[in-house]
Amino acid sequence: MSDEAVSLQTGGLLQSLPPLLRNDTIIIPIIRFIEKGVSKKMDLTTTYLGLKLKNPLVASASPLSEKVETVKKLESAGIAAIVMYSLFEEQIIHESMELDHFLDYGTDSYAEALTYLPNIGRYSIGPEKYVDHLKQVKKSVDIPVIGSLNGVSAGTWVEYARKIEAAGADALELNIYYLPFETDLTSEDLENSYVNFVSKVRSKITIPLAVKIGPYFTGMGNMCTRLVDAGADGLVLFNRFYQPDFDLEELEVCPNLVLSTSQELRMPLRWIALLYSRVKTDFALTTGIHTAEDVLKAMMAGARVAMLASELLQNGTGRVSEILVDLEKWMKSHDYISIQQMQGSMSEQATHNPHALRRSNYIKVLNSYTSLP
Secondary structure (H helix, E strand, O other): OOHHHHHHHOHHHHHHOOHHHOOHHHHHHHHHHHHHHHHOOOEOOEEEOOEEEOOOEEEOOOHHHOOHHHHHHHHHHOOOEEEOOOEEHHHHHOOOOOHHHHHHHOOOOOOOOOOOOOOOOOOOOOHHHHHHHHHHHHHHOOOOEEEEEEEOOOOHHHHHHHHHHHOOOOEEEEEEOOOOOOOOOOHHHHHHHHHHHHHHHHOOOOOOEEEEEOOOOOOHHHHHHHHHHOOOOEEEEOOOOOOOEEEOOOOEEEOOOOOOOHHHHHHHHHHHHHHOOOOOOEEEEEOOOOOHHHHHHHHHHOOOEEEEOHHHHHHOOOHHHHHHHHHHHHHHHOOOOEHHHHOOOOOOOOOOOHHHHOOHHHHHHHHOOOOOO
């Protein structure tokens, strides 16, 4: 708008001002200042799995979703969506598991591990109770609720994917992990089992499907492409796998939980930045999201959403509001008007130095360390 047009449109305003202020040289800069403030209103919306979200913060699968009241607090604090704690394959097939099973198959190696969830003897989190709880959560909040299945095989238990959909879930997150300790199991066979698993679950549901995987594939890019081709609408990078520890006094194996830190952000950040232009899917970054800066980095790498749990478990649901405030402050101070504006802006495709994300950065990282005096 020209200064002349501004002057014409503010004629009534000028007449209402004291004579001293009835001057275009004074009023026009004021109008410009107001226009600038209005134009910089932040648009935090994003899309994930076809779902329109009010911002990119999603509560990842964890004990946070065990209680309806906690989910309602998360919604009030501003969380855009929540992933339910996982229903494990073993819970459906067996009602109890032994520690040696944990060691063999790694099912106690997750941030949402069963030893960190309520004790099954005190709380019922069996298959049917899980579905009932999901229904209650869905009825209690307006934000999208994403169900979660955690397993390793494409057996009859995947029928619960359909039950989760029927319970009202807006999408399903399939969390896959298998510890390939067998010496005769090839990487090709393992990858094929993942792909078949995703294909089987995809055939059971019509809602969007995200697949959560770990970072230990030989060919990550190829594996992600195969999972998308098998029916995944989104990929969640990466799962946090915990290793069991030894208790030297009791001589027992003791799985225990260590919450994440922002330092763990780097691996998924790098891979999403590398795969953003190569794999056509919705990426979710999980692991290491604790601050607004972490969220910004995830968006710039190419993620649609940033998933967090450790920060909320440690510091409470109110951290969501604080992170959102910090997010808007940073965006305003750096002249961003939307989340979508920044998504993928630091991916390999967009960065002026794509080699920094590849091996050429290896030597620079080593040389960047400065020893203490």
